[in-house]
Amino acid sequence: MTGYRGLTWDHPRGRHALEAAAAATADAAGRPLIEWGVHSLEGFESAPIGELAERYDVIVLDHPHLGDALAAGVLRPIDELFPAELVDRLRRDTVGPSAASYTVDGALWALPLDAATQVSVRLPEVLDAAPATWREVAALAEGGDVPVALSLAGPHALLSLLSVCAAFGAEPATTPGHGLVDARNGAAALELLADLARRAPAGSARLNPIDLLERMRRVRDIAFVPLVYGYVNYASGPGALVFGDAPAQVAGGRPGSTIGGTGIAITVRSTPDRALLDHLARLFDPAVQAGFIPEHDGQPSLRSAWTNDVVNAASGDFYRGTLTTIEHASVRPRVPGYTAFQSAASAMLRDAMLADRTSLTRRAALEVVDAVNTRFDALASLSLTERSHA
Structure with missing residues (x-):
């Protein structure tokens, strides 16, 4: 052998x-x-x-x-x-x-x-059910009584943006040349995420999905995360969390997820x-x-x-509870240079979300999304170069 x-x-x-x-x-x-x-x-x-x-x-x-x-x-x-x-x-x-x-x-x-895929997760003793729409997520966070966090570390700021864009009806691109996301759609998604990020519990934005779920299970100072990669390991046993579908734009709509x-x-x-x-x-x-x-x-x-x-x-019921989301999930680009782009673009978006504790303006959001799209489109020339040497 x-x-x-x-x-x-x-x-x-x-x-x-x-x-x-x-x-x-x-x-x-x-x-x-x-x-x-x-x-x-x-x-x-x-x-x-x-x-x-x-x-x-x-x-x-x-x-x-x-x-x-x-x-x-x-x-x-x-x-x-x-x-x-x-x-x-x-x-x-x-x-x-x-x-x-x-x-x-x-x-x-x-x-x-x-x-x-990215799904929602909640503390069952705090929330009987997860918000079904992004409007409901925003209202929950604005209320101040329920701590809502986002998964933003590493590549996840970008992945969260892509998923909200999909929920808002604009599927992200898989090949460079015409931008990764629709500019207006992407700016609206970034504004929403920035507003949630500035209300999130301290330190949560720097946690990878595993650490975020560990904090939820052990510390229990985060009651809801609307988008985080699902880990069945945290759905049973002491301190079990409850996973559900990702939010949609409207009730009954497509749950955006990557x-x-x-x-x-x-x-x-x-x-x-x-x-x-x-x-x-x-x-x-x-x-x-x-x-x-x-x-x-x-x-x-x-x-x-x-x-x-x-x-x-x-x-x-981890699997049945998130089945609709994974069946409608988006696929990311598979082009040369994408993983490095993913890390760099996520850092740009995370910086914009966490830059200060005030609302992100539409103009500023559009500028960040434009920078992400420009950087993504630059992969087109890399793809051509790589293919010519294949």
Whole structure:
């Protein structure tokens, strides 16, 4: 049996199921088929994929990394490694745009293992139900009695803006050339988020999603977050939080959200044998998705697991409560340079939201959105340059 090096992210949701599955493959010498290493959530979100692919055979990644990965030619297409029946089933049966997010030019470049998107989360002892619209969210925060926070750290200021834009009826672009978001729509979304940010509990804007949810569960000084990536691990046990759909513009409208989750990619440095391919394929067996994965702190990707009664009973209905949101989630661009752009644009937006404790003017919001759009459109020339050297 060949030993492979894998990389995932350092959270129970990201590592426990993969490590347990690998342990079950150990040979007579006790060596697992895949030796999983980990890096932080921040590393998962922004580490250069080309550098990681030089050191690992199997990488758990997020779909925006595909732009840089494909430009560098460091991944093997899933379609050429696995049976067509499995690929077709993943395209058909994974929840929301999970498989679509890892599909570029008709090819699947990662196995969509973990499905997640931005959803709302609340303290059940403070809020009986989550606000259904952004107007209701704003009113809740303005009332002052219920602490409302936003997820703004790292790339999440930009991701929150993209999701509000989608809820407001303007789908963000996936290719550069005509801006990332509609200027007026983006400015309105930025004004709304800036108003919420200035009312949020101190220090909350600098917390990544894991730390934000940990603070909610343990300190309980944040009662509601309208958009944060859902983690089933915080939906049960002591201090359980309640997750629900993201807000819409109007009641019954589309809940704006930007899909995340993870996919398992195989790098070109690896020569995968049948043992590895069969091992990875087993992770997508419906029984494994509804049993082994959630039993080991994972978040499945198959719709059948998201609608499973046992899986939902064990998770406070986390999956059914957020199903509508993930089914309508947006996919981010998969172009070279996007992950670096995402970090830089998020910093620009976060600075604008947190610059002072007064309202952001429409003119100032338009200027920031224009700067983000200009920076995004600059990726068009990078894409052309990368392709010419591919």
